[in-house]
Amino acid sequence: MNARNSRRPHTSAHRRLDTRDPDDWITGNQPMTTSQAKYLRLLCEEAGAAFEAKLTKAQASKRIDLLRTHPGHRVM
Numbered sequence: 001m002n003a004r005n006s007r008r009p010h011t012s013a014h015r016r017l018d019t020r021d022p023d024d025w026i027t028g029n030q031p032m033t034t035s036q037a038k039y040l041r042l043l044c045e046e047a048g049a050a051f052e053a054k055l056t057k058a059q060a061s062k063r064i065d066l067l068r069t070h071p072g073h074r075v076m
Helices: 012-018 034-047 057-069
Strands: none
Touching: 034 057
């Protein structure tokens, strides 16, 4: 069996993990990651919204989702 065939298929269980509510994340109360901060800063600049540097991972994820789905939305 080669490396390509040994990969596990992407199952619906994996997709469910991707869509969990950020409030339910085990690490959701930790500070946002560097990647989240960079992306959120970019989205805030594009939307003309204020960037908050002291968000948790869960809070940052919610703001990112909001700005991605409503690009003109100002997050204060």
